[in-house]
Amino acid sequence: MTSAQVENELESALQQRADYIPIEDLLRETSPSGDLFQVVLRELTNRSMRTIVGPRGCGKTHMMRYAWLQCRDEGARPFAVYASFNRYFRLEPLLSSHAGALEQFHSWVLARTVLALVDSGQEWQPKLELDDLLQELVSVDDLQAFVTRIERSQPLNELTQRVADSLSIEVVQKLIKAARERAGRKFAVLLMDDAALTLTPEYLIEFLDIVRSLKAVDLAPKASVYPGTTEISPKFHQGQDSVAIPVWLCVEDPGxxxxxxxxxxxxxxxxxxxxxxxxxxxxxxxxxxxxxxxxxxxxxxxxxxxxxxxxxxxxxxxxxxxxxxxxxxxxxxxxxxxxxxxxxxxxxxxxxxxxxxxxxxxxxxxxxxxxxxxxxxxxxxxxxxxxxxxxxxxxxxxxxxxxxxxxxxxxxxxxxxxxxxxxxxxxxxxxxxxxxxxxxxxxxxxxxxxxxxxxxxxxxxxxxxxxLSLSLPKCAACDTRRLTDNQRFCHNCGQQLVDASTFAQCLDTPIGQVPGLTQWQREQILQHLPMLRTLRDFLAKQDPAADLLTVRGFGRRRTARIVDVLNGFVDDYLS
Known part of the structure; x- marks a missing residue:
C-alpha cells in the first residue's frame, strides 16, 4: 500500500465521524432531507429540555453540531452552545481514589460548559467577546488548567481549587444569559453531547441532575444519551423533566x-x-x-x-x-x-x-x-x-x-x-x-x-x-464470579474483592490492537518506539505526537491522524 493510499484510508475512517468534520464543512456535508431530521432539528432548537436517544453512529453528534450552525447563521433561532463531554471516563479513577470525586466531577462539567461557551462566542458571527464576563470569576487559562488537572487525575493546587469553588449552576446560567443577550437572541440552548456516561452510573446521576438544574426560562439543555446502559437519575424524570427524542431511522420508514x-x-x-x-x-x-x-x-x-x-x-x-x-x-x-x-x-x-x-x-x-x-x-x-x-x-x-x-x-x-x-x-x-x-x-x-x-x-x-438477572462481578485474582452483591472476599481463593476499573482495562490495550491504524504504522511504532506499547503509555505522554514525529515517514499530518485514532478509540471504548 502506497503512502498516499495509507493517508486516504486513515482520513476516510476519521471523516465518517461527525467529530472530525470541520465545522464549516458540516453544512456542505449534511443532507437535511427526511422527516426525522427536521423533527430532531426542531427539538434541538426549541425552548424545552430534551434527551436525544440513539445508538452510536445514528447521527446524534452530527445533528447537534448542525443545529449549532443553524442557530449561528439564522437570527430567528436561539443562541446555542455546543459542549462535548466525551472525556468523562478520564475522571473514573477518582471514584476509587478521591473522597470528593462527585464534587470534582460537578465542577468539571460546569468548567467544560463555560469553556464551550467561550468557544461558541469565538465561532459566532459576528464574534462575541466574552473575556470581560469571566474576569470577575476566572480566566480561560485557569479554567483550562483545572480541566486538565482533573482529566489527568492530578491533585488540585490552590489556583485550580479556587476555580472549582467559583463554579456553580447559577454562575453558568448567568454567563450564558449574558452571552445570549450580547448575541441578541431571545433564549439559549445548551447542546450537551456525549452525555451518556454509561460506565460510571454515579457520574451519570450527577450529570443529569446538573442538566435538570441548568434548565431556566431562557435556557434549554439538550443531552444525548444511549437507550440501554444510560441509567436515569432518581431526580430526573423522563416524560416530565424531559422528553426523549429518538434519532434512529427505521429501515421500514417510507423515506x-x-x-x-x-x-x-x-x-x-x-x-x-x-x-x-x-x-x-x-x-x-x-x-x-x-x-x-x-x-x-x-x-x-x-x-x-x-x-x-x-x-x-x-x-x-x-x-x-x-x-x-x-x-x-x-x-x-x-x-x-x-x-x-x-x-x-x-x-x-x-x-x-x-x-x-x-x-x-x-x-x-x-x-x-x-x-x-x-x-x-x-x-x-x-x-x-x-x-x-x-x-x-x-x-x-x-x-x-x-x-x-x-x-x-x-x-x-x-x-x-x-x-x-x-x-x-x-x-x-x-x-x-x-x-x-x-x-x-x-x-x-x-x-x-x-x-x-x-x-x-x-x-x-x-x-x-x-x-435472567444482572451478573455479579468476578474476582480479579481467580476470575470466579462472586455469589452475593455484598461479598467482600472470594469464596474460591479468599482474596479481597475489588471492582476492576474499566478505565484501567482500556489503558492496558496494546497499541498494535487499536483498529484504524495500518499494518505499516503498527510495525513502525513497534520497531522505533519501544516505550510506546499500550494506551497507558500513550496517554501518559504529555506530548505523544513529539515521539511519533521521530519515526521516519511520520509527518505532521499523519502523526496528527494517528493521535486522533488512538484518542478516538479510547473515547469509543469508554463511551
Whole structure:
C-alpha cells in the first residue's frame, strides 16, 4: 500500500465521524432531507429540555453540531452552545481514589460548559467577546488548567481549587444569559453531547441532575444519551423533566431510501458510480445508521473484489461481526450486564432464525417480514433491559407497541439487524449461492401486515429467560464470579474483592490492537518506539505526537491522524 493510499484510508475512517468534520464543512456535508431530521432539528432548537436517544453512529453528534450552525447563521433561532463531554471516563479513577470525586466531577462539567461557551462566542458571527464576563470569576487559562488537572487525575493546587469553588449552576446560567443577550437572541440552548456516561452510573446521576438544574426560562439543555446502559437519575424524570427524542431511522420508514442516499450523496465522493444493486444492499444492511452506510460504501470503493457479490457479502459480514463484537464488549465494560449480553445475543440469533423460516413460507405470496412481535406481558424489566442493550448496540430496532384488542394481543415489535438477516440469507431464499439480484428483489417486496408472534422462550430454549438477572462481578485474582452483591472476599481463593476499573482495562490495550491504524504504522511504532506499547503509555505522554514525529515517514499530518485514532478509540471504548 502506497503512502498516499495509507493517508486516504486513515482520513476516510476519521471523516465518517461527525467529530472530525470541520465545522464549516458540516453544512456542505449534511443532507437535511427526511422527516426525522427536521423533527430532531426542531427539538434541538426549541425552548424545552430534551434527551436525544440513539445508538452510536445514528447521527446524534452530527445533528447537534448542525443545529449549532443553524442557530449561528439564522437570527430567528436561539443562541446555542455546543459542549462535548466525551472525556468523562478520564475522571473514573477518582471514584476509587478521591473522597470528593462527585464534587470534582460537578465542577468539571460546569468548567467544560463555560469553556464551550467561550468557544461558541469565538465561532459566532459576528464574534462575541466574552473575556470581560469571566474576569470577575476566572480566566480561560485557569479554567483550562483545572480541566486538565482533573482529566489527568492530578491533585488540585490552590489556583485550580479556587476555580472549582467559583463554579456553580447559577454562575453558568448567568454567563450564558449574558452571552445570549450580547448575541441578541431571545433564549439559549445548551447542546450537551456525549452525555451518556454509561460506565460510571454515579457520574451519570450527577450529570443529569446538573442538566435538570441548568434548565431556566431562557435556557434549554439538550443531552444525548444511549437507550440501554444510560441509567436515569432518581431526580430526573423522563416524560416530565424531559422528553426523549429518538434519532434512529427505521429501515421500514417510507423515506428510508431517500434519506440514506441523500446523506451518502453529500458525504461520499463518486457515490453515483457505485452500482445500483450494491447501493441497495449496503443501504439495507446499514440498518438506519448513516455512519455504517458511509463506511461500507467507502470500503466497497476502496476494495479489490473479484465480483460485486463477493465484495458486498464480505463487507456486510465484517460489519455485522464488528457490531456483535461491540455488543459483547458491553459485558466487559459493565460486568453486571454480562449475563444480559450473553442472553441478548442468543435471542437475536433466535429471532433471526424465526424470520428466515417465516420468509421462506411468505415467498409464494411475494411478501417479506422483518418484524418480530413479543407479548408485552413477557417483557419483564430484566428482559426489557436486555432488549435495550441490543437497541443501544444498534443490533435491534424497537418499532414500538401495536395493539390488537385484548391484553394478550398487545405486542412490542422489534426488528433484528438487517445485516444479520442478509448474512443468514433470511431474504431471497434460504439456500446457499443466491444471486445479488435475488436478494435485491426480496428487499423490495412489500412487508407483511402482522409481525411474527411466538413466545420468546420457545425461540431460545437454551436460555432461562425466567430467571435472567444482572451478573455479579468476578474476582480479579481467580476470575470466579462472586455469589452475593455484598461479598467482600472470594469464596474460591479468599482474596479481597475489588471492582476492576474499566478505565484501567482500556489503558492496558496494546497499541498494535487499536483498529484504524495500518499494518505499516503498527510495525513502525513497534520497531522505533519501544516505550510506546499500550494506551497507558500513550496517554501518559504529555506530548505523544513529539515521539511519533521521530519515526521516519511520520509527518505532521499523519502523526496528527494517528493521535486522533488512538484518542478516538479510547473515547469509543469508554463511551
Amino acid at each position: 428510508y431510501d431517500d434519506t440514506m442516499d441523500g446523506i451518502a450523496q453529500a458525504r461520499v465522493r463518486d457515490f453515483n458510480k457505485v452500482p445500483h444493486d450494491v447501493r441497495i444492499m449496503l443501504r439495507f444492511a446499514a440498518f438506519g445508521i448513516p455512519r455504517a452506510y458511509l463506511t461500507m460504501l467507502d470500503e466497497f470503493q476502496r476494495g479489490d473484489f473479484k465480483t460485486q457479490q463477493q465484495g458486498v457479502s464480505r463487507i456486510i459480514q465484517d460489519h455485522f461481526d464488528a457490531r456483535i463484537a461491540e455488543f459483547r464488549s458491553l459485558g466487559k465494560k459493565v460486568p453486571k450486564l454480562e449475563s444480559l449480553v450473553t442472553a441478548g445475543e442468543a435471542v437475536l440469533e433466535g429471532i433471526a432464525r424465526e424470520i428466515k423460516a417465516f420468509n421462506e413460507k411468505l415467498a409464494a405470496r411475494q411478501q417479506k417480514q422483518l418484524t418480530y412481535g413479543i407479548v408485552e406481558a413477557e417483557l419483564t424489566p430484566i428482559i426489557e433491559r436486555m432488549f435495550s442493550l441490543l437497541v443501544e448496540a444498534g443490533l435491534t430496532y424497537d418499532n414500538r407497541t401495536v395493539k390488537h384488542g385484548t391484553p394478550e394481543r398487545i405486542y412490542r415489535r422489534f426488528i433484528p439487524h438487517t445485516a444479520n438477516l442478509l448474512f443468514i440469507r433470511a431474504l431471497g431464499g434460504g439456500g446457499p449461492g443466491g444471486s445479488l439480484k435475488q436478494t435485491v428483489d426480496a428487499i423490495a417486496l412489500r412487508s407483511a401486515k402482522h409481525p411474527i408472534r411466538k413466545g420468546l422462550q420457545r425461540v431460545v430454549p437454551s436460555v432461562d429467560l425466567e430467571h
